[in-house]
Amino acid sequence: MRYECLAPEPVCAPGADVPRHSAHHRAWVIELWPVRDPATGEVVGVGTAAFDSSDQHAARQRLALLQEAGTCIGTTLNVTRTAQELADLAVPRLADFVSVDLLDSVLRGDEPMSGPVDAAVVLRRVAHQSAAEGEGVPGAAVDLGGMDTYPPFSPPARCLADGKPVLSGAGDPDFDAWIAGHETRTASVAEYGFHSVMATPLRARGITLGVAVFTRSGGSPPFEPDDLILAEELAGRAAVGVDNARRYTRERTNALTLQRSLLPRDLPKQAAVEVAYRYLPAGTGAGVGGDWFDVVPLSGTRVALVVGDVVGHGIHASATMGRLRTAVRTLADVDLPPDELLTHLDDLVTHLSTDNEDIASDEPYVVSGEIGATCLYAVYDPVSRVCTFASAGHVPPVVLLPDGTARVVELTPGPLLGVGGLPFECTELELPEGSLLAFCTDGLVEARDRDLALGLDRLCESLAGPVTSLETTCDTILRALLPKSPSDDVALLLARTRALHADQVAAWSLPSDPSIVADARAQATRQLTAWGLEEAAFVTELVVSELVTNAIRYGAVPIGLRLIRDRTLICEVSDASNTAPHLRRARTYDEGGRGLHMVAQLTQGWGTRQSPVGKTIWAEQTLPAG
Numbered sequence: 001m002r003y004e005c006l007a008p009e010p011v012c013a014p015g016a017d018v019p020r021h022s023a024h025h026r027a028w029v030i031e032l033w034p035v036r037d038p039a040t041g042e043v044v045g046v047g048t049a050a051f052d053s054s055d056q057h058a059a060r061q062r063l064a065l066l067q068e069a070g071t072c073i074g075t076t077l078n079v080t081r082t083a084q085e086l087a088d089l090a091v092p093r094l095a096d097f098v099s100v101d102l103l104d105s106v107l108r109g110d111e112p113m114s115g116p117v118d119a120a121v122v123l124r125r126v127a128h129q130s131a132a133e134g135e136g137v138p139g140a141a142v143d144l145g146g147m148d149t150y151p152p153f154s155p156p157a158r159c160l161a162d163g164k165p166v167l168s169g170a171g172d173p174d175f176d177a178w179i180a181g182h183e184t185r186t187a188s189v190a191e192y193g194f195h196s197v198m199a200t201p202l203r204a205r206g207i208t209l210g211v212a213v214f215t216r217s218g219g220s221p222p223f224e225p226d227d228l229i230l231a232e233e234l235a236g237r238a239a240v241g242v243d244n245a246r247r248y249t250r251e252r253t254n255a256l257t258l259q260r261s262l263l264p265r266d267l268p269k270q271a272a273v274e275v276a277y278r279y280l281p282a283g284t285g286a287g288v289g290g291d292w293f294d295v296v297p298l299s300g301t302r303v304a305l306v307v308g309d310v311v312g313h314g315i316h317a318s319a320t321m322g323r324l325r326t327a328v329r330t331l332a333d334v335d336l337p338p339d340e341l342l343t344h345l346d347d348l349v350t351h352l353s354t355d356n357e358d359i360a361s362d363e364p365y366v367v368s369g370e371i372g373a374t375c376l377y378a379v380y381d382p383v384s385r386v387c388t389f390a391s392a393g394h395v396p397p398v399v400l401l402p403d404g405t406a407r408v409v410e411l412t413p414g415p416l417l418g419v420g421g422l423p424f425e426c427t428e429l430e431l432p433e434g435s436l437l438a439f440c441t442d443g444l445v446e447a448r449d450r451d452l453a454l455g456l457d458r459l460c461e462s463l464a465g466p467v468t469s470l471e472t473t474c475d476t477i478l479r480a481l482l483p484k485s486p487s488d489d490v491a492l493l494l495a496r497t498r499a500l501h502a503d504q505v506a507a508w509s510l511p512s513d514p515s516i517v518a519d520a521r522a523q524a525t526r527q528l529t530a531w532g533l534e535e536a537a538f539v540t541e542l543v544v545s546e547l548v549t550n551a552i553r554y555g556a557v558p559i560g561l562r563l564i565r566d567r568t569l570i571c572e573v574s575d576a577s578n579t580a581p582h583l584r585r586a587r588t589y590d591e592g593g594r595g596l597h598m599v600a601q602l603t604q605g606w607g608t609r610q611s612p613v614g615k616t617i618w619a620e621q622t623l624p625a626g
Helices: 056-070 079-090 104-108 155-162 173-180 184-190 225-262 315-333 339-354 452-463 470-481 516-531 534-554 595-602
Strands: 026-035 045-052 097-102 121-128 147-150 166-169 197-203 207-216 273-280 287-299 303-313 371-379 386-392 397-399 406-408 427-430 434-438 490-497 505-510 559-565 569-576 605-611 614-622
Touching: 026 273, 026 339, 026 490, 056 079, 056 225, 079 097, 079 121, 079 207, 079 225, 097 104, 104 121, 104 225, 121 207, 155 173, 155 207, 166 225, 173 184, 184 303, 207 225, 225 287, 225 315, 273 303, 273 470, 287 315, 287 397, 287 490, 303 315, 303 434, 303 490, 303 505, 315 339, 315 371, 315 569, 339 371, 339 386, 371 434, 397 452, 406 452, 434 452, 434 470, 434 605, 452 470, 470 490, 505 516, 505 534, 516 534, 516 559, 534 559, 534 569, 534 595, 534 614, 595 605
Parallel strands: none
Antiparallel strands: 026 045, 097 121, 097 207, 121 147, 166 197, 197 207, 273 490, 287 303, 303 371, 371 386, 386 427, 397 406, 397 434, 434 490, 505 559, 559 569, 569 614, 605 614
């Protein structure tokens, strides 16, 4: 009886797992198919065939490794992590030991050299992996973070100089000389039997980033030209990931440098509050944001406490933050009430948004369109112990009273800056001496798994305890509310209030009568004598004369005189008129116009601030020595 094999259909492919370096082991493919009787079609047996398919299997293994590299390398924007992903992937499937060394400029985010590296190069070890068992990474001649100098004849230096991968091994004069020239490397080769090496340059976008070295040891077969092609492909993919991380590091560093240069480094000295602060940039790929804070001394020993947040991340957000902080300082110098200051700041953001509409969308480091920003502005007066708040869509502050009670300050929330057309409202709160105010941005109290209300409750809980020092309290709050790597910028400003007591302030009400000027001078002199500041009496008498005379002549009743003794000596004269004086140059025959010049010359500074019922002219003097 004659049998024949019909169209064979393989029913079994290579089933066994292939060990590491599978390209150098035989892989048998067995095919099975049914054998049928030609007359009846009945299955009467099984046909088998077996053949060696090492080449085909090796190609499939290389393709699988490259496909896996596309998902395993470059998962983060971290230079060292990307390098380690390359080493982890290649060991043990391609090599027994892999090391990745980079130029220091790459780790800093700087632009490295373009083209090949010509001379002996010094690189920093950022990643390595070994297939050998033992403590640490067996076979590593250089520790992580250590520097290594590759001589020009060594395989790594040759591949960097030529810009092409190099295959070398035991018996090659350059390989042997390279190993012999390094004591630790010589010991590693002797212990683990490293005999074959591939060095591939890490190059991306025309620039050289470093070198990856693949090594085989022991009973593993030497590398072949096909392995060199595979290593070059893996190094190329890793180089793109490293360069992306380097570019991100550079932009993040630039944005962080810009932001920190725009944030206050040393807060100014003032007597109204004791302050401490923290600023933490985002710890994820979002980049540096536009969070900011400030402490601005104001006239009359008052102080402005400011915190704000610009929507977005990167250099554009940092630059916008700097413009807003400068604007707030300028407006604060005019001594505007909090609600009026936010109104002017709102107009500024509207103008900035209008300017950005004309910017090309592809212009680097610029984001066109509307600007979103929030701001909380508070003014604390240590004489009255009243703090006045105004908010433009910002997170409300938390206050810890001396009795240990912590609560959120209830504010009338205003719109975000740049919305326009809606008013801002002030909220006044009288605070006992020693109260603690906590200002923050939403990155501290709001997260994906935590809404704003819950975050503020946790902030109150972290504050409701004994406050040993503000610096310690800052750290306690950050540990309680933040993960190890916050997803958004965080700004935290703590301010503990102080109060000026009755023996530091003297105030008098004056009638609108020119004859009262002499009496005002006498009262001021008696007060200075009681304070032990007789040396300041002469200048103070001249300042009182000038300011009281101007208030009587050009102002309106009621008129008040106030002296404040703190870090400086402050003289204030208030009246019910909103007309503010201005310095002008007096001509030769003018009878007036010289008084304010004299005040400006004799004092440390002077100015005007408006109030709901008039204005106050103030002049500040340094206290006599001793």
